[in-house]
Every structure is written in structure tokens, then in C-alpha cells.
Amino acid sequence: MKAVVCHRGELSVQEMPAPVPGRGQVLITVERCGICGSDLHARAHADQLADSAAAVGYHSAMRPADQVVLGHEIVGTVAGYGPGARRKWKLGTRVVGLPIVQDGASEAGVRMVGFDKDAIGGYAEQVVLQESFTFEVPERLDADIAAFTEPLSVALHAVRRGSVQKKQPAYVIGCGPIGLAVILILKAAGVRTVIASDYSARRRDLAIDCGADVVVDPALEDPLTAAPYHGPLASMPELLSFAFDAIGKVRRIPGLPWTQLLRAGNRLGVGPAGPVIFECVGVPGILDRLVTAAPLRTRIVVAGVCMEPDTFRPAIAVNKEIDMRFVFGYDPGEFAETLRMLAAGKIDPRPLHTGTVGLEQVAEAFDDLGSPDGHAKILVNPQA
Known part of the structure; x- marks a missing residue:
């Protein structure tokens, strides 16, 4: 053969x-x-x-x-x-x-x-x-x-690892094949606002075709400020001010077990949460730029494969409570589900x-x- x-x-x-x-x-x-x-x-x-x-x-x-x-x-x-x-x-x-x-x-x-x-x-x-x-x-x-089926299974796994809520903004940095596939899966999952960023005009056009709601040329605009984001996560003082106000109001209610409510809220994920960023570029320096620019409590899903050593500043990630998740491949169930979604026309x-x-x-x-x-x-x- x-x-x-x-x-x-x-x-x-x-x-x-x-x-x-x-x-x-x-x-x-x-x-x-x-x-x-x-x-x-x-x-x-x-x-x-x-x-x-x-x-x-x-x-x-x-x-x-x-x-x-x-x-x-x-x-x-x-x-x-x-x-x-x-x-x-x-x-x-x-x-x-x-x-x-x-x-x-x-x-x-x-x-x-x-x-x-x-x-x-x-x-x-x-x-x-x-x-x-x-x-x-x-x-x-x-x-x-x-x-x-196979490349979209990779994207499905990445989106699931990102735990994106439908009302939570999702940013896709890099609109090569994996970034475009992530956009398709995010929209199929019902995520309302997907912001895509790429230097290539061709890839930005493809991102629109795949369903991105906002498309950005990062040479002209910071993608993380391209869509309005609501929440007290722009800076640590803003988050602390929000916390002081909220706890002050809760503790005025006599007999309310406010510490238990806080613990329950943390378990359920209730409270201020940043967006989810899908890094689909895979070049040195991109992680540090994202950690530095991202709002507090952002989740960064690393789908881009960087073949060189890279660094970022952990102190910034620590102070922002950045959640960074690296993804690889998929499982057989995700592969089979992707095939079903393609057959049902849920992904084009x-x-x-x-x-x-x-x-x-x-x-x-x-x-x-x-x-x-x-x-x-x-x-x-x-x-x-």
C-alpha cells in the first residue's frame, strides 16, 4: 500500500x-x-x-x-x-x-x-x-x-475541564483548529458569550463562522476587555470591598449561621467567579500575559501545546487565585458523545x-x- x-x-x-x-x-x-x-x-x-x-x-x-x-x-x-x-x-x-x-x-x-x-x-x-x-x-x-470526531473530542474535553457555566464569559485565545473547535463546542453547550482573539484576519473570520460572539484583533485591542464583564473582580481592593459589604449585611441578621452559609456557598461555587480563558496558542510568554491581565478567580484552560520552556509569575496567580488547568486528549465516552453530536447536527x-x-x-x-x-x-x- x-x-x-x-x-x-x-x-x-x-x-x-x-x-x-x-x-x-x-x-x-x-x-x-x-x-x-x-x-x-x-x-x-x-x-x-x-x-x-x-x-x-x-x-x-x-x-x-x-x-x-x-x-x-x-x-x-x-x-x-x-x-x-x-x-x-x-x-x-x-x-x-x-x-x-x-x-x-x-x-x-x-x-x-x-x-x-x-x-x-x-x-x-x-x-x-x-x-x-x-x-x-x-x-x-x-x-x-x-x-x-477526534479533534472535536479534544475540544469537548477541554470545555468540560473548563467547567464553563452558560452565563459565564469564555475567552478563546488563538483561533487555530483547536481554538475554533473549542468555539464550536462552547456554543453547542449553550455558553452565551464567547470572545475569540487572533492576529490573523482569516482566523477571525473563521471564528465568526464557528459562532464566536465577539472577535478581537489583539494587535488593536485587549481581548480580555473586549466584552463587558460584571463582578467585583477587577482588583483585590474591589473584591475586599464587596466582601466587607456582603458580610456586614449578613451579620446584621440575628441568629443567621453565616459561617455555615459561607462554607455551603464555597462548596456550591456561589459567589464572585471570574471568566474562563482557553489558551489555544502554545507559545512562550502567553501564560504570563494571561495571568497578569485576567480578572481575579479566572480559570485558565491550557489547550495550546508549547514546545519550549516557559515561565509565569506565581505570585500574581496566587494573589488572584487563578485556577490553571492543563488538558490532553479525551476519554472514549467523550469521543462517542462527539460522534453523536455530529450526527445530530449539534456541531457543524x-x-x-x-x-x-x-x-x-x-x-x-x-x-x-x-x-x-x-x-x-x-x-x-x-x-x-
Whole structure:
């Protein structure tokens, strides 16, 4: 079969043996595979990615000298089964799946499809997935839409980790593919005010298409002041003044167990709370800028992958009680729920889909995606 092989940062189409499904696995003929920002990182920063993976116990990630087939946002049709599979679907059934396979030869027992030199990714005519982590695509959902299941699952996980309330403002800093996906999920979740920020006019237009309520060019305007925010969280003196007034009024009521009420309110999240900021840029310095500019009690969800060391000033975050959460991937339930949302029309990812290429054009597509003023998401069609 044909596949796009990454070796020392170069991408080339090569002939290679078709993968053979192992125990409990399913062979997929790939219809579409999205090009992800992590694929771009893997091509240019394989050593850094592998070092990060090793730090959390995964030691099989690709290195620049390895020959690896990238691609993990996969949709395709069932072409065969390995031993011990349940054979849930007829051959030709369209499916999507988590890019993880179980492998007894691996030290961790799993391999990450598209990032492991021994687990062929989706920039190929065929790929192997784990049957138990694979899901049938409803008939009414075409391959171009189903291919967004994986990246939108990442966004769903980020939004859930952000615990955004519908009336709580949400700021999306960076409108690349992950930022745009977060906007789609926020609006699908009913969040009323979504403020998006990006230097690229093209990406700002795409943010509007994805449902952002306010769109900002950060070269001209601070995104955190672009929409009115109500609450005593602009500064510590303002919050303390609010607290003095509130407690003073409560303690005037005879017999009121005000300390118990405060504890109950804290457990329920009642009281002044800042917005939720989704950091989807992943460059050094952005976290410090957000911590410095954010209102008190802001929650920052870090979805951007910064490949370099970075710093921020903890003392500022401490004084503001900033809540910082880092997100990675999704769970199988979120993956399945994203597929259901796509099938029900609750999410429309078509604004993100800005191009489709065959295997021969993958290297050019990687270069094109390096510019923020061109594409958002390019899909690869290995059958083209």
C-alpha cells in the first residue's frame, strides 16, 4: 500500500506492506484523515515530543531518525478483523476510532497510532485500530464530517475541564483548529458569550463562522476587555470591598449561621467567579500575559501545546487565585458523545474544513498549514 512516511522532518510517499490486524483489532481502509497541529509538531519537534511522552511513562514515541506514518484523526471503512475480534460490523461499514492500539510487545501495553514507529497512522491507504475503541458512523454522516470526531473530542474535553457555566464569559485565545473547535463546542453547550482573539484576519473570520460572539484583533485591542464583564473582580481592593459589604449585611441578621452559609456557598461555587480563558496558542510568554491581565478567580484552560520552556509569575496567580488547568486528549465516552453530536447536527465543523488533498500533496499541505492566513483544517484522502 501507499503511505506518507516522515523521516528526519521530510515527508515522502512510499510503498509499504499493508498492516495486519492483531488480536481484537480491525483493519480500516482510510477514507479521510485530518492533519492536526500535533502532526506539525511531531514533524518539527519529534525529540521534544518524545521526551515529554517519556516523562509521563510512554517511551515508544517517534524520534526524528524513525520512519513513521503520521495521522490520527481517522475515518474509514472496515476491511477485515484480527483474531479474537467480535466482528461487530459488516465489511465496508464506515467507522471512526481512538488512535490507540493494544500491543503485548509494547512496554506499556499500548501504542499511539500516528506517533509510534510501530503503529501506522492515517496518512496511508489502510490502518489498524482497536475494535473496542472503534465506533460506527451513522449512515447520514459523510466522511468529511465524521473526520472531525477526534479533534472535536479534544475540544469537548477541554470545555468540560473548563467547567464553563452558560452565563459565564469564555475567552478563546488563538483561533487555530483547536481554538475554533473549542468555539464550536462552547456554543453547542449553550455558553452565551464567547470572545475569540487572533492576529490573523482569516482566523477571525473563521471564528465568526464557528459562532464566536465577539472577535478581537489583539494587535488593536485587549481581548480580555473586549466584552463587558460584571463582578467585583477587577482588583483585590474591589473584591475586599464587596466582601466587607456582603458580610456586614449578613451579620446584621440575628441568629443567621453565616459561617455555615459561607462554607455551603464555597462548596456550591456561589459567589464572585471570574471568566474562563482557553489558551489555544502554545507559545512562550502567553501564560504570563494571561495571568497578569485576567480578572481575579479566572480559570485558565491550557489547550495550546508549547514546545519550549516557559515561565509565569506565581505570585500574581496566587494573589488572584487563578485556577490553571492543563488538558490532553479525551476519554472514549467523550469521543462517542462527539460522534453523536455530529450526527445530530449539534456541531457543524464545515467552517474548519478548508481543503482536501491526496497522499502526494501531504508535504505541501503541511507547509500550507504553517501560515495562519490560509487553511484551518486539511483532510487527507488516501484514495484520491
